[in-house]
Amino acid sequence: MKDKNVTLKQICAIFIALLPPIKIIATPSLLAERCAEKLWFPPIILCVLDLILIFLILKASKKHDYKNAFEILCETYSTTFAKVIFFIWGTFFLSKSLIPLLEHKRLIESNFYETLQKAPVFFPFFAVCLYVAAKGVKSIGQVCQILAPVTLVSLILVLYLSISPGDYKTLLPLFNINVKNGAISALNVCLWFNDAIYLIFFTTAFKGKKHLYTKLAVCYCIPFILTIAVYVAFYAIFSSIASTQTHAVSSMSIFSLTLVNIGRFDHLAVFLLSLCSVVAIALPVSCSVKCFCVCFNVKKRIFIALAVVAILLSLTLAFENRYREVIDFYFSYLSPFVFACGYGLPLLLLGKKRGEKNALQKV
Amino acid sequence: MKVYKSIFKNRDFLKNQISAEDVIYYDFKSGDKSFLAVYVDSITDKNQLGELLIRPILQQQPQNFDETFKKLQIANVTPFENLSDLKDELLSGKSLLFINGETKALSCDFLAFQTRSVAEPPTSTVVKGPREGFNESIKTNLSMVRRRLKVADFSVEFLKIGKYTKTNVAICYVASIVDEKIVKDVKSKLNKIDIDGIPDSSYVAKFIVSKPTSPFRQVGNSEKPDVLVQKLLEGRVAIMVDGSPIVLTVPYMLIEDFQNPEDYFINNYRGNMVRVIRAISVLIAILLPAVFVSAQLFHLQLIPLNFLLTIVNSVKGIPLSPSFEIFFTLLIFEILNEASIRMPKYVGMALSIVGALVLGDTAVKAGIVSTPAIMIMALSGICLYTVPELVDSMSVLRLIFLTVGGSIGGYGIILTCVFLAFYLCDIENFGVPLLAPYTPLKIADLKDGVYLDFINEMKKRPQTLGSKNKTRLSNKKQVKNER
Numbered sequence: 001m002k003d004k005n006v007t008l009k010q011i012c013a014i015f016i017a018l019l020p021p022i023k024i025i026a027t028p029s030l031l032a033e034r035c036a037e038k039l040w041f042p043p044i045i046l047c048v049l050d051l052i053l054i055f056l057i058l059k060a061s062k063k064h065d066y067k068n069a070f071e072i073l074c075e076t077y078s079t080t081f082a083k084v085i086f087f088i089w090g091t092f093f094l095s096k097s098l099i100p101l102l103e104h105k106r107l108i109e110s111n112f113y114e115t116l117q118k119a120p121v122f123f124p125f126f127a128v129c130l131y132v133a134a135k136g137v138k139s140i141g142q143v144c145q146i147l148a149p150v151t152l153v154s155l156i157l158v159l160y161l162s163i164s165p166g167d168y169k170t171l172l173p174l175f176n177i178n179v180k181n182g183a184i185s186a187l188n189v190c191l192w193f194n195d196a197i198y199l200i201f202f203t204t205a206f207k208g209k210k211h212l213y214t215k216l217a218v219c220y221c222i223p224f225i226l227t228i229a230v231y232v233a234f235y236a237i238f239s240s241i242a243s244t245q246t247h248a249v250s251s252m253s254i255f256s257l258t259l260v261n262i263g264r265f266d267h268l269a270v271f272l273l274s275l276c277s278v279v280a281i282a283l284p285v286s287c288s289v290k291c292f293c294v295c296f297n298v299k300k301r302i303f304i305a306l307a308v309v310a311i312l313l314s315l316t317l318a319f320e321n322r323y324r325e326v327i328d329f330y331f332s333y334l335s336p337f338v339f340a341c342g343y344g345l346p347l348l349l350l351g352k353k354r355g356e357k358n359a360l361q362k363v
Numbered sequence: 364m365k366v367y368k369s370i371f372k373n374r375d376f377l378k379n380q381i382s383a384e385d386v387i388y389y390d391f392k393s394g395d396k397s398f399l400a401v402y403v404d405s406i407t408d409k410n411q412l413g414e415l416l417i418r419p420i421l422q423q424q425p426q427n428f429d430e431t432f433k434k435l436q437i438a439n440v441t442p443f444e445n446l447s448d449l450k451d452e453l454l455s456g457k458s459l460l461f462i463n464g465e466t467k468a469l470s471c472d473f474l475a476f477q478t479r480s481v482a483e484p485p486t487s488t489v490v491k492g493p494r495e496g497f498n499e500s501i502k503t504n505l506s507m508v509r510r511r512l513k514v515a516d517f518s519v520e521f522l523k524i525g526k527y528t529k530t531n532v533a534i535c536y537v538a539s540i541v542d543e544k545i546v547k548d549v550k551s552k553l554n555k556i557d558i559d560g561i562p563d564s565s566y567v568a569k570f571i572v573s574k575p576t577s578p579f580r581q582v583g584n585s586e587k588p589d590v591l592v593q594k595l596l597e598g599r600v601a602i603m604v605d606g607s608p609i610v611l612t613v614p615y616m617l618i619e620d621f622q623n624p625e626d627y628f629i630n631n632y633r634g635n636m637v638r639v640i641r642a643i644s645v646l647i648a649i650l651l652p653a654v655f656v657s658a659q660l661f662h663l664q665l666i667p668l669n670f671l672l673t674i675v676n677s678v679k680g681i682p683l684s685p686s687f688e689i690f691f692t693l694l695i696f697e698i699l700n701e702a703s704i705r706m707p708k709y710v711g712m713a714l715s716i717v718g719a720l721v722l723g724d725t726a727v728k729a730g731i732v733s734t735p736a737i738m739i740m741a742l743s744g745i746c747l748y749t750v751p752e753l754v755d756s757m758s759v760l761r762l763i764f765l766t767v768g769g770s771i772g773g774y775g776i777i778l779t780c781v782f783l784a785f786y787l788c789d790i791e792n793f794g795v796p797l798l799a800p801y802t803p804l805k806i807a808d809l810k811d812g813v814y815l816d817f818i819n820e821m822k823k824r825p826q827t828l829g830s831k832n833k834t835r836l837s838n839k840k841q842v843k844n845e846r
Contacts, residue, residue, distance in 0.1 A: 009804050108774050112662055121771045128778045135785055142788040143781075145802035264664040275777045 006205050008212070010141030011198075012219035017147035018140075018280040019195050019223040020155055020230075021273045022100040024249045025107050027192045028234045030327070032242035034185040037171045038178070039235055039242075040228050042186035046193035047224050049186075049343055053196035054216050060349035061203035069200040069349060070294050076351040083295045085345060089200075090291030092341035094308060096191055097284040098315055099330065102323050103246075104277050105316065111250045111270065125278065126313050132282035133289045133305040137201055140283055147276050154272040155226045159233060161253035161266050166236025187339055188331045194342035195220070200349070201287060249273060285312065364446045366468050370399040370461045373446065373468070377401060380450055391417065394424035402458035408475035412458055416471055428465040439472035455529065478503060484586035484608065486751060492628045493589040501531050501605035507588035508535065512595065522553060524567065524604075528560035531605040532567065540598045542829040545793045549600050549613060564604040564611050571602075571613065573792050578756045581792045583615035590624050598830030614795035614828060617787070618812050620752040621645075626815055634815045642813050644746035645753060649760050651746075652689050653768030653776055655739045659685040661772035677733040686769030688732050692740040693765065695722055697758070700744075799827040 023043075031039035064072045073082035105122050113121050132140065199216075206212055234248045237255065245251045253266035289305045298304050319326050330338075367373050374388050385404040390397060398420060402412060415437050425431040432442060443449045444467050449459055452470040460469040481503065484496030497504045505519060516538040523529045532553060536546055552571040561567060564584070572581040583599070585591045586608055591601055594612045602611040621641050626634040658665045659674065666674065683691060699718045706714060726732050747757055760783070767775035790797040800808030805826045810816035822836040 007803060010802075013804070112773055121774055124771065124775065124778050128782050131782060132785055135789065139785055139788055142796075142798075142802045143784045145804045146784060146798070262667050267662065267665050271773055271777060274774070275780055278777060278781045 013144035017144040021277040028248040045186040066207040093288035161256040165255035170239040397463035399461040564607040583612040598828040644749040648746035653764035657768040
């Protein structure tokens with residue numbers, strides 16, 4: 001598990017570039033469906049959880065002398081246990097990529113290819129995904145340094161075009177919050193958030209860095225604030241019909257008067273965000289490949305990458321027209337598993353080394 | 364094999380080994396001693412040979428080898444005992460002097476090549492700034508660099524590459540600045556080259572890159588001594604090849620191609636503007652035809668209504684589909700481009716008329732292609748030449764994007780961009796990534812990227828190159844006063 005080459009700047013770039021794109025496709029409508037005008041509340045709960053998780057992972061990393069997650073688990077528990085955990089994480093990351101992938105596919109097909117046979121258009125994605133997954137997380141980090149400004153500019157453009165037509169009174173009253181509903185919704189949508197988990201792959205990159213938590217928290221919060229702004233603008237535009245707008249990012253700016261004379265200029269921003277989405281979806285795929293490589297002790301990533309992408313392709317083919325059913329199934333049965341994998345399992349890294357445990361027991 | 368005592372045996376040996384008729388064997392007597400001068404007629408300065416070698420011998424009548432060696436007033440004289448070494452010296456253009464009864468001979472440098480005069484290179488012209496360019500003589504090129512770089516640690520190391528051509532290759536660097544690992548790596552890669560001949564430096568470039576099959580350049584080059592000196596001062600290594608006016612520089616970063624020497628000579632604000640224009644132009648050149656075709660075929664909503672009406676009116680009756688139409692115009696453009704480079708200059712005017720009027724205007728009037736297609740292709744073609752160094756790879760990329768955009772539309776373009784980004788991030792040479800300083804990000808190096816800072820503010824050498832001496836500008840007070 002070699003992740004020493006990823007730098008802190010690259011981790012920050014991953015946060016900025018890849019966090020927002022997959023959260024602004026169908027997530028706003030799903031949140032609106034559950035929380036109506038309080039759609040911003042569950043993400044804030046998840047943001048707080050993510051910030052805590054970032055803190056805990058950094059603490060665990062420091063505690064174990066900046067070893068990688070697999071070494072920490074082996075040291076703390078046992079190699080078999082570490083492999084089991086990595087297998088669970090591999091499956092978790094695979095599921096983390098599937099639903100955003102289905103959303104991305106629907107966005108591309110319904111917005112950009114209304115009149116075309118859709119299959120040949122989307123399937124080259126899997127070839128690119130395979131290439132990216134085979135390259136590894138380090139390459140994603142490098143590319144994100146270029147993509148970070150692209151994501152920010154596109155988000156700001158979408159926001160600029162969609163901010164004026166909204167009726168912001170629909171978001172009032174602001175603090176009349178049903179906390180229980182918010183918490184359940186947060187549990188349901190944690191799949192799209194829970195980005196702090198990626199840090200388990202970068203524990204070796206933190207060595208000797210100062211103000212780590214501040215830097216990572218800031219880089220996490222900047223795109224998060226922009227995402228929340230998109231949610232707010234989205235609900236202000238569509239209010240009660242927001243839950244029916246399954247492609248938030250492309251439908252938000254349609255009412256902008258700027259577009260009357262210059263065509264669907266906003267689609268360029270959507271295209272750019274889709275570009276970032278491709279990498280954002282490839283990130284969990286790549287993490288999944290990494291987990292399985294560690295788990296099965298395979299050195300050639302390409303074989304595992306091929307298997308993972310093949311599974312993803314077959315799942316996409318199986319569920320391409322059943323997005324709603326997949327979402328309902330996920331909300332009903334899978335979200336607790338995802339929550340546990342995303343927020344619970346990383347806490348295992350905080351465990352004490354086996355030697356220390358024995359010493360304590362003796363005492 | 365040792366030199367024979369008899370000059371005639373030496374002559375016979377050389378005649379057997381070298382069958383060239385432009386090798387001259389001139390035997391003469393001075394006092395009691397017989398001498399044999401051997402030189403290659405076509406590359407020897409015979410006046411110098413006569414005045415500096417033969418005349419002193421005739422006048423002073425030396426009696427043995429040592430006396431002859433002492434009495435010659437020439438700088439580049441080397442004694443040899445081995446006949447094979449002397450043969451190699453002769454083939455590299457040196458003149459030989461054998462003395463009858465001696466087992467040593469002299470090799471003297473009276474080389475005289477016909478070289479092109481120093482002129483402005485056609486590929487990097489400037490309005491303001493030095494106009495000198497390298498020519499095909501490695502000595503002239505080195506002299507131009509030496510004139511600008513008056514430091515003791517400007518190092519030049521020679522080696523010969525090519526089994527048949529034995530081309531002189533010089534590795535140049537400033538020892539106190541350059542990262543030694545790079546120099547070591549360059550030497551090791553050059554020493555591994557085992558080829559018949561090196562006609563040009565571009566041959567060498569192909570052997571020292573990490574991805575030889577990549578369509579992207581991985582070695583920088585320069586035809587101008589002022590640019591080369593700046594690159595050396597940043598911590599790069601230069602590779603000069605005898606017979607080539609193009610000097611290679613490593614490590615290479617993609618951003619170098621956006622840096623024109625003139626940017627530093629003109630007003631900084633204008634310098635920034637032209638750099639941004641170059642970056643935008645490259646994007647337009649690669650993506651515009653593909654975006655135009657995919658918008659026409661798949662994403663009509665992207666095109667503003669008025670422009671859409673113009674396109675609809677102009678493509679009415681055009682027999683070709685949008686993608687074939689652009690392919691056709693691209694093909695015509697590439698043919699015209701290729702022909703204009705290769706054809707004799709006196710037919711250039713005729714080609715312009717045929718290209719611009721017959722193929723452009725008439726094709727539109729005949730209804731073969733539409734006006735927007737011609738305009739898009741022309742714009743793309745012009746934009747491509749704002750960064751001439753990238754023309755080779757960008758024209759290939761344009762074709763790939765056009766094919767993808769024409770077959771699966773905008774999403775294909777997106778996927779190709781993602782693939783390209785990962786591919787480019789993966790390329791690195793001599794430990795320096797191609798996309799540095801953008802990824803891996805080196806904030807200090809961004810001062811000389813698409814954004815150009817004031818020269819007074821560029822106090823450090825590029826961090827990416829790992830220079831030993833990091834400071835380039837240290838006298839802060841003086842700089843402020845000058846400003």
